[in-house]
Amino acid sequence: GIQVEQSPPDLILQEGANSTLRCNFSDSVNNLQWFHQNPWGQLINLFYIPSGTKQNGRLSATTVATERYSLLYISSSQTTDSGVYFCAVENDMRFGAGTRLTVKP
Amino acid sequence: GAVVSQHPSRVICKSGTSVKIECRSLDFQATTMFWYRQFPKQSLMLMATSNEGSKATYEQGVEKDKFLINHASLTLSTLTVTSAHPEDSSFYICSARGAAGSPYGYTFGSGTRLTVV
Numbered sequence: 001g002i003q004v005e006q007s008p009p010d011l012i013l014q015e016g017a018n019s020t021l022r023c024n025f026s027d028s029v030n031n032l033q034w035f036h037q038n039p040w041g042q043l044i045n046l047f048y049i050p051s052g053t054k055q056n057g058r059l060s061a062t063t064v065a066t067e068r069y070s071l072l073y074i075s076s077s078q079t080t081d082s083g084v085y086f087c088a089v090e091n092d093m094r095f096g097a098g099t100r101l102t103v104k105p
Numbered sequence: 106g107a108v109v110s111q112h113p114s115r116v117i118c119k120s121g122t123s124v125k126i127e128c129r130s131l132d133f134q135a136t137t138m139f140w141y142r143q144f145p146k147q148s149l150m151l152m153a154t155s156n157e158g159s160k161a162t163y164e165q166g167v168e169k170d171k172f173l174i175n176h177a178s179l180t181l182s183t184l185t186v187t188s189a190h191p192e193d194s195s196f197y198i199c200s201a202r203g204a205a206g207s208p209y210g211y212t213f214g215s216g217t218r219l220t221v222v
Contacts, residue, residue, distance in 0.1 A: 031210060033210045033211060035213070040215075041143075041196055041198070041215070041216040041218070042213075042215050042216065043198065043200075043213040043216075045210065045211075045212060045213070048210035086148065086149070088149075088211070090210070090211070092151070092154075093139055093151060093200070093211060094151065095141075095148045095149045095150075095151075096148065097147075097148045098148050
């Protein structure tokens with residue numbers, strides 16, 4: 001099956017810093033989603049992004065399907081951004097291992 | 106937007122009993138729903154794909170007789186953990202896909218934390 005790799009596995013930031021999370025996938029996908037899992041386990045859908053770039057406030061995402069990767073950008077990070085960020089590819093909804101983000105005040 | 110409701114959010118049961126978890130799509134019809142389990146500090150592992158009106162498709166290594174999935178309508182899928190044991194304790198999450206062309210992609214329930222004692 002398709003392989004999904006996320007990097008970095010862990011990321012510690014100071015509040016206000018910017019960051020880039022990466023998601024590589026091993027085969028063509030119909031779609032890709034980014035999620036934020038909060039401390040209570042709820043998965044928040046951040047972006048549904050088959051290709052191109054989308055922005056939502058301080059977050060933006062870019063998927064380059066032909067090169068099999070997607071990037072999630074977080075600008076001016078806040079402590080509430082802490083949690084685990086997952087990408088999942090749509091063909092069979094496989095999840096990457098996630099990036100655990102900690103934003104320190 | 107698309108909303109998926111999952112109940113219960115937490116359940117504690119005795120070893121040997123069965124537990125049913127419900128996943129409902131509230132404002133859209135979902136012909137396909139997915140069930141995942143997540144162990145602490147790990148990623149989500151796809152357990153099975155639930156198809157309305159037909160048998161579920163289970164991932165390799167998932168016991169279909171232990172994790173019974175029923176998708177009787179376009180808005181409801183259930184996962185029953187039969188004869189639960191402590192090693193079944195986990196966080197179970199369902200998801201549903203909206204209609205083709207939906208901007209929402211896959212929407213997830215809030216999860217069920219199962220503790221078997």
